[in-house]
Amino acid sequence: MSKDLAIETTGLVKVFGSNRAVDGVDLAVPTGTVYGVLGPNGAGKTTVVRMLATLLRPDGGEARIFGKDVVKDAESVRSRVALTGQYASVDEDLTGSENLILLGRLLGHTKPDARDRAGQLLDAFGLTEAAGRQVKNYSGGMRRRIDIAASILNTPDLLFLDEPTTGLDPRSRNQVWDIVRAVVSQGTTVLLTTQYLDEADQLASRIAVIDHGKVIAEGTKGDLKASVGSGAVHLRLREAAQRTDAERVLAAVLSAEIVLDADPLALTATISGSGSDQGAAEQAGRALAELAREGIVVDNFSLGQPSLDEVFLALTDKTKSGTDVTDVKEGAAA
Amino acid sequence: MTTVATKTKDLDDLELATPTADDLAALLVNKERPPRPSALSASLTFGWRAMLKIKHVPEQLFDVTVFPVMMVLMYAYLFGGALAGSVSEYIQFLLPGVMVMSVVMITMYTGVAVNTDIAKGVFDRFRTLPIWRPAPMVGYLLGDVVRYVIAAVVILGVGLAIGYRPDGGVLGIAAGVLLLLIFSFSFSWIWTMFGLMLRTEKSVMGVSMMVIMPLTFLSNVFVDPKTMPGWLQAFVNNSPVSELSSAVRELMAGNWPAHDIAVTLGWSVGLVVVFGTWTMRLYNRK
Numbered sequence: 001m002s003k004d005l006a007i008e009t010t011g012l013v014k015v016f017g018s019n020r021a022v023d024g025v026d027l028a029v030p031t032g033t034v035y036g037v038l039g040p041n042g043a044g045k046t047t048v049v050r051m052l053a054t055l056l057r058p059d060g061g062e063a064r065i066f067g068k069d070v071v072k073d074a075e076s077v078r079s080r081v082a083l084t085g086q087y088a089s090v091d092e093d094l095t096g097s098e099n100l101i102l103l104g105r106l107l108g109h110t111k112p113d114a115r116d117r118a119g120q121l122l123d124a125f126g127l128t129e130a131a132g133r134q135v136k137n138y139s140g141g142m143r144r145r146i147d148i149a150a151s152i153l154n155t156p157d158l159l160f161l162d163e164p165t166t167g168l169d170p171r172s173r174n175q176v177w178d179i180v181r182a183v184v185s186q187g188t189t190v191l192l193t194t195q196y197l198d199e200a201d202q203l204a205s206r207i208a209v210i211d212h213g214k215v216i217a218e219g220t221k222g223d224l225k226a227s228v229g230s231g232a233v234h235l236r237l238r239e240a241a242q243r244t245d246a247e248r249v250l251a252a253v254l255s256a257e258i259v260l261d262a263d264p265l266a267l268t269a270t271i272s273g274s275g276s277d278q279g280a281a282e283q284a285g286r287a288l289a290e291l292a293r294e295g296i297v298v299d300n301f302s303l304g305q306p307s308l309d310e311v312f313l314a315l316t317d318k319t320k321s322g323t324d325v326t327d328v329k330e331g332a333a334a
Numbered sequence: 335m336t337t338v339a340t341k342t343k344d345l346d347d348l349e350l351a352t353p354t355a356d357d358l359a360a361l362l363v364n365k366e367r368p369p370r371p372s373a374l375s376a377s378l379t380f381g382w383r384a385m386l387k388i389k390h391v392p393e394q395l396f397d398v399t400v401f402p403v404m405m406v407l408m409y410a411y412l413f414g415g416a417l418a419g420s421v422s423e424y425i426q427f428l429l430p431g432v433m434v435m436s437v438v439m440i441t442m443y444t445g446v447a448v449n450t451d452i453a454k455g456v457f458d459r460f461r462t463l464p465i466w467r468p469a470p471m472v473g474y475l476l477g478d479v480v481r482y483v484i485a486a487v488v489i490l491g492v493g494l495a496i497g498y499r500p501d502g503g504v505l506g507i508a509a510g511v512l513l514l515l516i517f518s519f520s521f522s523w524i525w526t527m528f529g530l531m532l533r534t535e536k537s538v539m540g541v542s543m544m545v546i547m548p549l550t551f552l553s554n555v556f557v558d559p560k561t562m563p564g565w566l567q568a569f570v571n572n573s574p575v576s577e578l579s580s581a582v583r584e585l586m587a588g589n590w591p592a593h594d595i596a597v598t599l600g601w602s603v604g605l606v607v608v609f610g611t612w613t614m615r616l617y618n619r620k
Contacts, residue, residue: 053462057619079367079464089455091383093390102386105379106463108368124357134390150459155362179358186362 006031006066006158006189007052013060014047014213021047023213024061029191029206031066034184036204037193038312044213045193046086049162052191053083065158082151083160088143089150092136096127096146099135100153107154121149125179141172148179158189165199177202197312209315217315224311231280233269233287236300240264246296253287265299373466380473385480397443398485402436406492413556422497429493429500430510430583431555436489437482437518438550438575442542444478444522448529449538461617468614475522482518486511502588510585513598517578520602523609530616555579574601 007029014022022044029035039045050056052063054074063070065077083089090099097118104114122131125145130138135146144164151159161180165173180203184190194200200207200221207224209217217224233254237246243265247258250269259268269287271280284303291298371379388394409432410421418424448471451457460470490498490507500507525542532538552566553575559567570576578601581594 050458053458055458055461075464078462079370081462083458083462085455085458087455089459091387091456092454093387094383095390098386102379102383103459103463105382106371106376106460106465106469108371110368113368120357120361124361152362154367155365182358183362186359188362 004031005029005064007035007063007191008067009048009052009061009063011061012048012051012058012063014044014051014056015059020213022051022058025210025213025215027208027215027218029189031189032184032187033206034180034190034192034204036200036207037191037210038195038197038200038207039193039210040195040316043210045210046162047213048210049083049160049191049193053081053160054078055083080157081160082154082156082158084144084147084151084162084164086162086166088135088147090135090143090146093134095132095134096138096142097122097131099146100150103150104153109153117153121153125149139172140168141175144168144172144176145179148176148183152183152188155186156188158191159183161190161192163193163195165194165196173199209312211316217311224315227311227315231271231284232304233271233284234266234300234302234304235268235291235298236263236266238265238297238299242296243267245294246291249290249294249296250287253290254283370464371466373469376465376469377472377476380470381476381480382473384474384477387477388480394443395481395484397440398481399488401440402433402485402489403492405432405436406489406496409556410496417557425493425496425498426500427583428556429489429498430586431553431579433486433489433493433511434514434575434579434582435550435553435555437485437514438521438578439546440482440485441478441518441522442525442539442546444474445525445527445529445538445542446535448474448526449532449535452530453535467618468610471523471526471613471617474526475519478522479515479519482515483511486514500586500588502586506586506588510582513585513595514578514582517574517598517602520605521574523606523613526613527609527616530613549573549575553579574598577601 005028007027009025009027012022012025012027013020025044025048027035027037027048037045037048047056051058052065052070054070054077057071066080068076070077090096091102094102100118100121101111101114104117105111109117119128119131122128125148127142127145127149130142135143138146148161148164164180165176168176177199180190180192190203192200192203204221206220207218208215209224217227219227233250235246235250237243243260247260247267250256250258250267254269254271256269256271259270261267271283281303284301288298288301406429410425410428413428414421414424418427457470490511502510524545525538528538528541532541552570553573554570555575559570559576562570574597577594577597581591581598584591584594
């Protein structure tokens, strides 16, 4: 049991009726990082977070936060974590400042201390003007901010952010990202669930992809991207007539699948990471040289890493076809 | 919500300053945590939350002001002439009882409040705090005690205005109200249990009515049970509401009904033990 892990779960299970919402999740989140839990709606992300934050009792497996069991040692887990749920976890009837003072008092601050701390937080989150207004009159972005402010009244060692930017406009979303970065820079570990790959890409250093209650992929962003291929070469030719030739050349050099784009001048080749000991850029370079030798003029060229979107779709597709063939596999194994 | 309102909100949002990383960092550097608050302090803080809610949503006092006035006037004038010859004579018997009945009926709003709160995210926040577990529930009930006091005072005011003249004086009245508050606080744990157990506000309301109507009406609040059939007398004479209203009636009349007081306090302890425990089980499992 490593001391450097903020979160460690083994075989975590939660069953609602006949639905195995979380079905054997293993996570290891290093201290001081942002860990992204990525998955579509209903994948089980929120259920995992609720179990880790001591709100739900796991039906199977174990979960430890800084080495403390979430069931047996719930009290000491609670003293080190904070949760910002998917829905505003503040009292909407109260004003922003009343909410923060209330929670400050509950965390053991004296009345003047709670008031000071509330004032400073409202200031830092740009909510001073809204301090005296009821939270139900706040915009989505303001709610998120007061919510996160409430979570860092006492600097937590571990902060759970459950879909912190769902439903926010791009500006508010960027502000939330800035806040998350500031929190992490002070040493707090953050577990972030999201359905936006962009968000995981921006913030998280490691990512677990969850679908149907299971972790279907885990690793650094680089690992995940590499798992679906090392990149894609986008080419734009000068003359449409040369596209067939270009396709033939690329297929020969890269031994990869070539996609003809809707644009009659463009085509895309996926470079597979496996089966070749050459880097993606090197392979692309060879392809370009070969095209030039054949007299095919390339106007524009780009080599891109696969986006997390592509990774995600590739992975979730795999699980889908995976479930189709489960029976066969099990039969073969038995 | 109208479109206009949404627009102003967005504008407000734009005017607000962007959070600054430096300010945030400065706030986060301080990692010391104050000691965990005592059970009493945490409960009182939740009680303060209930007061703030009354301040922001004063309409919720409707049921502790207008409703009790209605109850007193309605029953005093409806039954007064027929049962006791005159309103001023009947009110001497009726008032303590109708006060008990109104306050006990008002307790059921606790369940609705708990239920609506759970549906919102704020409950999750409370449950992840390192505090004495029953504090949020006790806080609700402390806030409700304030509402019960308001109701009791309103009823007494109306009663005095239409001729109620208790022999127990200020002390007797205070003792009666105090006993009523103790019982109501304990009785409310039934509602926190239902509030946590049932899924919707409507079902909480429905179940509450089914419990509260027979419990308050099948009692000695309106008439002496002597004229009732034997099986009903057995129920009525042993109902906690009857015990409570006899105790309050006697206290306000200047007597010391030791037996009724003891039985009422016994019920109170029993209710907290059974339904308090049950509430906390549900709260921890939710």
